[in-house]
Amino acid sequence: MSYRGPKGTYDVYPGGRDPHERPELWARVERVARDLFRRYNYAESRLPVFEEAELFVRSSGETSDIVTKEMFLFTDKGGRELALRPEGTPGVVRSYIEHGLYGAAQPVKTWYMGPMFRHERQQKGRYRQHVQIGVEVLGSPDPLVDVEVISLLYNLHKTMGVRDEVVYLNNLGDFETRSRYVPELREFLRRHEADLDPDSRARLDKNPMRTFDSKSKETQAVLDEAPLIGEFLSDDARAHLSAVEKGLEAVGVPYRVDERLVRGLDYYTMTVFEAKSGALGAQDTVGAGGRYNGLVEALGGPDMPGIGFGTGVERILLAANAPPEEDGLDVYFVTLAPEARLPAMALASSLRAEGLRCDLDYADRSAKGQFKQADRTNARFAIVIGDEELARNALKLRDMSSGEEKVLDLGEGAPAVLRAVGV
RNA sequence: GUGAUCGUAGCUCAGUUGGCAGAGCAUCGGGUUGUGGUCCCGAAGGUCGCGGGUUCGAGCCCCGUCGGUCACCCCA
Missing domain, CATH: 3.40.50.800 (Anticodon-binding domain)
Incomplete structure (x- = not known):
């Protein structure tokens, strides 16, 4: 065997065996997604797969793993520092600002589908190049926008036949909420430092909230007693969460509030959500997202709110029942x-x-x-x-x-x- | 990045204490001078992932390396 595809990549090809290798299943996701986006009135964005590396550093946060160890970086012949995009949101926000879309009727609703790149070791449902379908709604703080985005994610998965799915919901408050909560949590964890796993201990200073993601039993036992962000939420955040909950009930999206749900990216504010499937392995998140009310401004635009989700197509196909293909030639x-x-x-x-x-x-x-x-x-x-x-x-x-x-x-x-x- | 585990035909896999590389499925042909799905026969298909080492001799043992899988970290 002379050449192999690069580490962590896969092919979609005639006769592909695994669901994510089968061309007709990809055609189906694309069809379902386009149809759904048309019904919800989202317009497509087609953006470059590489951007200035700085864009991702500013968005995801200098300390985030995505930026510190997972970016494919390269320099072009003009000496520009570029990166293959590790996620879709920064590009969409950049585009929104660059084309002055904040001056148009708000909100601006858009969707995209394309490859994302992360330099990490692969495992079930995780690749160095994977395809995400995502949406972003920019320019409205309305909690019903959150409801629309979450229900869109839910319906996309449902139409594709994702099995055993649960939508988790939380509210992380604004930056102020977190600036009060995080020291409190850190203080608590420090008192139990001896019982934490090494990774969580290392995260104590940088980002103690992510301790909640740890799979260590000992750490989770400590966390059972930890203060939760719910008690620190402002009236505003509390009202927002309850409005989202009422909305989800109205549109018939089943969900569970999980106060321990935190997200890895720095830019999230208020609503965060995650759709998990029991049909996957350890990487059980099929799609996830949240609000990022400070991001547009942080990237040089006006103070405009935003919210979006990204969902992994490989994971959708993996978590879905692959329908038998019946069609043949005439x-x-x-x-x-x-x-x-x-x-x-x-x-x-x-x-x-x-x-x-x-x-x-x-x-x-x-x-x-x-x-x-x-x-x-x-x-x-x-x-x-x-x-x-x-x-x-x-x-x-x-x-x-x-x-x-x-x-x-x-x-x-x-x-x-x-x-x-x-x- | 860390750990475990696996790499033999297109696919799924056998291969004994180190001794001539195999099967099933798939492919192509024949049985049927022009008729498929069943059946029978045959053919083709291999640097045993790659590179070193040990040995009279390595698919098998040792070291390295690349890749797959799964898990951790993290994430879609």
């Missing part, structure tokens, strides 16, 4: 003489123009082999053209399920076939 051409190939090609071309799915043998197969191929491609009909048919300017139409055969006029071309197959 016609497979069996050519039994070299002179039959051109008339077959011409007829196939006419039938394709009429919308029929057709294919021919390009492998110089035997008669038996060509019928076998007709069978494999699930063709409804085989059209046989050989010496006998050519001599009479005819073709033989074989119904592949009944075995019934009819002789048609080859000279008449597509209309005769269309009539016989009942289109």
Whole structure:
């Protein structure tokens, strides 16, 4: 084996085995997503897969893992520091600011789908290049926008057949809330430092809230007694959370409030949410997102609120029931003489123009082999053209399920076939 | 980045204490001078991931390396 795909990547290819390698499943997600976004009135954004590295540092936070150890960095020939995008939100916000969309009617609702890159070790449901579908709503602080975004995520997953899903919801308050809560939490954790796992201990100074994500039993035992952010929320944040809850109930999205839900990115404020599936492995988050009311301003725009989600297409496919593919060809051409190939090609071309799915043998197969191929491609009909048919300017139409055969006029071309197959 | 585990035909996998590289499925052909799904026969298909080492001899033992899988960290 000479070449392999780069570490942590995968191919979508004809005959792909795993769900995320199957082209027809990707086609389905794209179809479902586009249809849903049209109904919710979101317009598409197509953005570069690389940006100035600085953009991601400013957005995700200098201390975040994504920035410190997971970015694919490179320098172009002009000496610019660039990075393959590790997430979608910063690019969308940059675009919103760059094109002055804050001056348009608000909110601006957009969606995107494309590859994201993170330099990390892969495991089930995690790749160095993975595809995210995301939405961002910029310019409105309305809690009902949060409801719309969460319900959109939920419906996307539901339509795709994601199994065993639970939506978790929390409110992290504004920066002020956190500036009161975090010292309190840190103080508490410090008192129990001896019982924490090494990773959590290391996080104590930098970002104690992420201790909640630890999978260590000992650490979780300590956290059972820890102060929760709910008690520190401002009236505003509390009202926002309850408005979101009422909204989710109104639109019929099941959810659970989880006060221990924290998110890894620095820019989140107020609402955060995460959709998890029991059908995945350790990486069980299918999609997640939250509000980022300070981000637009931090990136040089006006003080505009925003909210969005990102969801991993590979994880959607992994967590969904892959439906059996039933569709096949309308016609497979069996050519039994070299002179039959051109008339077959011409007829196939006419039938394709009429919308029929057709294919021919390009492998110089035997008669038996060509019928076998007709069978494999699930063709409804085989059209046989050989010496006998050519001599009479005819073709033989074989119904592949009944075995019934009819002789048609080859000279008449597509209309005769269309009539016989009942289109 | 850390740890565990696995790399043999396109796929799934056997391969004994180190002794001639195998099976099933898939592919192609034949049985049927032009008829598929079942059946029978045959063919083709391999630097045993790669590089070193030990040995008379390595798919097998040792070291390194690359890659896959799973978990941690983190995240979609």
